[in-house]
Amino acid sequence: MSTSSRLLSPELLSQLERLELVSRKVFRGRMKGERRSRRKGQSVEFADFRSYVPGDDLRFIDWNTYARLERLFLKLFLEEEDLHFYALVDASPSMDFGQPTKFHFARQLAAALGFIGLVRGDRVRIETLGTPPGRAAPVFRGRTSLWRMLDHLEGLRPQEQVSLAEGAKRFCVRNSGKGIVVLLSDLMDKAGYEGALRYLLAQDFDIYMVHILSAEEIEPDLQGDLRLIDCEDHDVAEITVTAALLQRYQQTLSAFVAKAREFCVRRGIAYFLARNDMPVERVITGYLRERGLVQG
Amino acid sequence: MNLELANTLSLWQWLILGLVPPATVALYFLKLKRRPVEVPSTYLWHRSIEDLHVNTLWQRLRNNLLLFLQLAVVALGMLAVLQPGWRTHVSPGKHVIFLIDRSASMQAADVSPSRLEQAKRQALAEVDQMASGEVGMVIAFSDTAEVRQSFTDSRAELRRAIEGIQPSGRSTSVLEALRVASGLANPSTSGDVDVSQPAALYIFSDGNFDPVTGFALGNLDPVYRPVGLPESENVGIVAMNVRRHESRPDELQAFVRLQNFGSRQAQGDLTLEVDGRAVDYTRFAIAPGESHAVVFNLGVLSSGVLHAHAAAGDVFALDDEAWVAINRPRRTRVLLVTPGNPDLQRGLTTSAVQEIAELTLADPASLEDEAFVQKMATGQFDLVIYDRCGPKQMPQANTLFIGRIPPSGGWEQQERQSVPQIIDIDVSHPLMEWLDLGDVDVVEATPLRVPPGGRILVDSNRGPLLAISPREGFEDLVLAFPLLDHSAEKGMIYATNWVVRRSFPLFVFNVVSYLGGRRLSGAGESYLAGQQVTIESPVPGKTLTVQTPSGHEIALPETTGGKFTFQNTDELGVYTVFSGGEVVHRFAVNLFNAAESDTRVKPRIEIGQTTVAGQAAPRTTRRGIWKLLLIGGLAILLLEWYIYNRRVAV
Numbered sequence A: 001m002s003t004s005s006r007l008l009s010p011e012l013l014s015q016l017e018r019l020e021l022v023s024r025k026v027f028r029g030r031m032k033g034e035r036r037s038r039r040k041g042q043s044v045e046f047a048d049f050r051s052y053v054p055g056d057d058l059r060f061i062d063w064n065t066y067a068r069l070e071r072l073f074l075k076l077f078l079e080e081e082d083l084h085f086y087a088l089v090d091a092s093p094s095m096d097f098g099q100p101t102k103f104h105f106a107r108q109l110a111a112a113l114g115f116i117g118l119v120r121g122d123r124v125r126i127e128t129l130g131t132p133p134g135r136a137a138p139v140f141r142g143r144t145s146l147w148r149m150l151d152h153l154e155g156l157r158p159q160e161q162v163s164l165a166e167g168a169k170r171f172c173v174r175n176s177g178k179g180i181v182v183l184l185s186d187l188m189d190k191a192g193y194e195g196a197l198r199y200l201l202a203q204d205f206d207i208y209m210v211h212i213l214s215a216e217e218i219e220p221d222l223q224g225d226l227r228l229i230d231c232e233d234h235d236v237a238e239i240t241v242t243a244a245l246l247q248r249y250q251q252t253l254s255a256f257v258a259k260a261r262e263f264c265v266r267r268g269i270a271y272f273l274a275r276n277d278m279p280v281e282r283v284i285t286g287y288l289r290e291r292g293l294v295q296g
Numbered sequence B: 001m002n003l004e005l006a007n008t009l010s011l012w013q014w015l016i017l018g019l020v021p022p023a024t025v026a027l028y029f030l031k032l033k034r035r036p037v038e039v040p041s042t043y044l045w046h047r048s049i050e051d052l053h054v055n056t057l058w059q060r061l062r063n064n065l066l067l068f069l070q071l072a073v074v075a076l077g078m079l080a081v082l083q084p085g086w087r088t089h090v091s092p093g094k095h096v097i098f099l100i101d102r103s104a105s106m107q108a109a110d111v112s113p114s115r116l117e118q119a120k121r122q123a124l125a126e127v128d129q130m131a132s133g134e135v136g137m138v139i140a141f142s143d144t145a146e147v148r149q150s151f152t153d154s155r156a157e158l159r160r161a162i163e164g165i166q167p168s169g170r171s172t173s174v175l176e177a178l179r180v181a182s183g184l185a186n187p188s189t190s191g192d193v194d195v196s197q198p199a200a201l202y203i204f205s206d207g208n209f210d211p212v213t214g215f216a217l218g219n220l221d222p223v224y225r226p227v228g229l230p231e232s233e234n235v236g237i238v239a240m241n242v243r244r245h246e247s248r249p250d251e252l253q254a255f256v257r258l259q260n261f262g263s264r265q266a267q268g269d270l271t272l273e274v275d276g277r278a279v280d281y282t283r284f285a286i287a288p289g290e291s292h293a294v295v296f297n298l299g300v301l302s303s304g305v306l307h308a309h310a311a312a313g314d315v316f317a318l319d320d321e322a323w324v325a326i327n328r329p330r331r332t333r334v335l336l337v338t339p340g341n342p343d344l345q346r347g348l349t350t351s352a353v354q355e356i357a358e359l360t361l362a363d364p365a366s367l368e369d370e371a372f373v374q375k376m377a378t379g380q381f382d383l384v385i386y387d388r389c390g391p392k393q394m395p396q397a398n399t400l401f402i403g404r405i406p407p408s409g410g411w412e413q414q415e416r417q418s419v420p421q422i423i424d425i426d427v428s429h430p431l432m433e434w435l436d437l438g439d440v441d442v443v444e445a446t447p448l449r450v451p452p453g454g455r456i457l458v459d460s461n462r463g464p465l466l467a468i469s470p471r472e473g474f475e476d477l478v479l480a481f482p483l484l485d486h487s488a489e490k491g492m493i494y495a496t497n498w499v500v501r502r503s504f505p506l507f508v509f510n511v512v513s514y515l516g517g518r519r520l521s522g523a524g525e526s527y528l529a530g531q532q533v534t535i536e537s538p539v540p541g542k543t544l545t546v547q548t549p550s551g552h553e554i555a556l557p558e559t560t561g562g563k564f565t566f567q568n569t570d571e572l573g574v575y576t577v578f579s580g581g582e583v584v585h586r587f588a589v590n591l592f593n594a595a596e597s598d599t600r601v602k603p604r605i606e607i608g609q610t611t612v613a614g615q616a617a618p619r620t621t622r623r624g625i626w627k628l629l630l631i632g633g634l635a636i637l638l639l640e641w642y643i644y645n646r647r648v649a650v
Helices: A010-016 A063-069 A102-119 A143-154 A164-174 A194-202 A243-266 A280-291 B011-018 B020-031 B043-049 B057-063 B065-081 B115-129 B155-163 B174-185 B342-348 B351-356 B364-368 B370-377 B503-515 B626-649
Strands: A035-051 A073-081 A084-089 A123-128 A139-141 A180-185 A206-213 A225-230 A236-240 A270-275 B035-039 B085-089 B095-101 B135-141 B145-152 B199-205 B220-226 B235-244 B251-260 B266-274 B277-286 B291-300 B304-311 B321-326 B332-337 B357-362 B383-387 B398-402 B422-425 B455-460 B464-471 B474-479 B484-487 B491-494 B526-528 B533-536 B545-547 B553-555 B563-566 B573-579 B582-590 B604-607 B610-613 B620-624
Touching: A010 A102, A010 A280, A063 A073, A084 A102, A084 A164, A102 A123, A102 A139, A102 A143, A102 A180, A102 A206, A102 A280, A123 A143, A123 A164, A139 A143, A164 A180, A164 A194, A180 A194, A194 A206, A194 A243, A206 A243, A206 A280, A236 B043, A243 A270, A243 B043, A270 A280, B011 B020, B020 B065, B065 B626, B095 B115, B095 B155, B095 B174, B115 B155, B115 B199, B135 B155, B135 B174, B145 B155, B145 B174, B174 B199, B174 B220, B174 B604, B220 B604, B220 B610, B235 B304, B235 B321, B251 B266, B251 B277, B251 B304, B251 B321, B266 B291, B277 B291, B321 B526, B321 B573, B332 B342, B332 B364, B332 B503, B342 B357, B342 B383, B342 B503, B351 B357, B351 B503, B357 B364, B364 B370, B383 B503, B398 B503, B474 B503, B533 B582
Parallel strands: A084 A123, A084 A180, A180 A206, A206 A270, A225 B035, B095 B135, B095 B199, B199 B220, B332 B357, B332 B383, B383 B398, B398 B474, B526 B582
Antiparallel strands: A035 A073, A123 A139, A225 A236, B085 B620, B135 B145, B235 B251, B251 B291, B266 B277, B266 B304, B304 B321, B321 B582, B422 B455, B455 B464, B464 B474, B484 B491, B533 B563, B545 B553, B545 B573, B573 B582, B604 B610
């Protein structure tokens, strides 16, 4: 495995290889995957018996049981299928802040999760919110697709001027299937993030919300009299930095985060607040593992 | 303490300085051109500043503490340029001696309420200025000095001492006060307080005293604080007395002399009251510096209180009034020592004599009595008549010797002469008033040799028959012939026919009247303030009470000899002496002091070789606070810097 990628280090890759993505919902994969589905299917792993009904595949009748009980039972096997994994990255200019940038962090996280999916044979699709409706991002599958996936990620630029809700809507239109959606965004949308999440909920996705904030946003390092310019809509806020104002900002930020968390938790969305300066491996092996997105 | 500002800048400099505050505000708004910072989103910031409303001008100003602090620094700087300061008293020194004049002239009302009150106020102000650790002493002086408070650092004590100073009607003499101050400021005589350091000597006075000579200030640092106005108009009564009329001795005349001490012509009314009843009045007009005498005819007046009041509307009331007390003459106490002389006794018991005298008879044998001699030596009698006898020692009284000469004093008798003829009578002497001795014959006489200083009243062809000579404040009258003679054959015989002549009772009356002291009294008694008054008790052994003009009663301690000394004559007016509830005597105390009546405040006083110029205002110094202002400005600047950094750091 090459170590040339800026997004994933070899050490991380070796750690991620042992993990797999877990969905809290039962999905039907389009292709057989390396994943044990909760659906009963054609794998070598026995799951259960059930009574035979006419029309069942005769190959799965358990003849031994018939010999002993003179009743027809059908052997059920666990289905091994693939998982649809979507990483939906917010590529708005506001993500292009921080050291490293929030966008870079989002891409790293998307790459790591995508790699886990690729290793387990899942369908991995990484999209940005601003992806036009007619041009869906490529689907990656299999370990060999890693480089294509990373190239795809490298090619993304945080220059999309699209609202969260619009991006989510477009995503839902493009991807009708079930699966895991990890939304990587800072949720800094003056129109609100609730609409976007509702679109995703409506599609019955298993949604993970990774709320990425930069250290500068959590603890602003501002001094004096400033004219704050919004990088997206060039809105201006004139402030004089005082202890009172900073305290008020902290209160606002806490309220904002708490509201987002409550919104997600109420709707079964796993919410996770991440800082841009967190190590990705710690996020994956720590927080996301706790949340059940990955296991292994 | 009033704030004073000293302008040290010219107009254009002020204009430049005046631009600083607007420039500061302008710079503040320039500074408000905020530094643009691109942020991911202003979403949270907008929500944070919603309540703060920092965008309105007022809010900006209100919230910008730094601007205010900067403006405060500028304001303090401008104030410092103005050099604000206070006039504060110069600390007089570690030791302060307050000399406060309480003489009569300090009661002038040219400053309200009076000069003395003003002086006390100024002294109290000085006391208030004294720093802790400084000690002060208070001396009140008029013609005498009184230490009201010795050196103390207690301001309360000093205040009490100053406030307790009462005015007096006395004259002014600062020398004694200076000596007291010098004595107390002398390290060798001071007590607990070390006064080897120079002491400040504050003299609160109008300077109405003569230059002090023969006094060295030494380590006293004099400060003369004149109290009163330099130019003050005053007309005062400088003299008042009562005399018998020249040609009508029964009648009295009052003489009042007024003097104008002002610089303008003075006019006014002079009223004379007797026992509170106005009896006469005159208008006067006196040129500046001149005096004016007024004579009032009082007629026959045996007793009463004369009160002269000059109304000229001046500032000094004390010398506008004068009093004279006329006491009913005391009855003369006459002792007649005689072996028996009915004619003389008859002459001494006429109604006219009895009115003015009381007679005591004694036998010549009693002259040998020790107690009697002692009694005469203490002045129990005004007049002692020795008829054909004489004492071994002269009594403390006037005497009349009949047919004998005094044992001392240089009297001598000549040879006995028969039928001397009276050739000359000294009618100018009061004893000889109205006497016609032309019809008097004398059988025998021993003419006199009159001692030096004596005066022959009746001369004969054989020598002096009646002469008078002074003796230690008394007078001895000697008659060279007896009135009665004793003859072995005939018994008592007349030695002269004078006793049956009309002139004899008149002579006796003159003797009692003149030698009994009646002629000397009768005129009004008047004393100066502070003068000692000797009061004779009419009844020896009885205590006396003196009521001052203000109504205080002072009991006099008993003394031997029936003479009392009264010294509390500070107050002007009429003093009444009571004995057993009855008025026995009255006397008046008047100012009659041209120096005190001259109420013009002296601009400088002379003490020894030093001339001390008056300082109307307290010695002050300017205590500037510009340094404090600049330090305050610096402190505010530091505070501003701290706040700025604190705001930046959070």
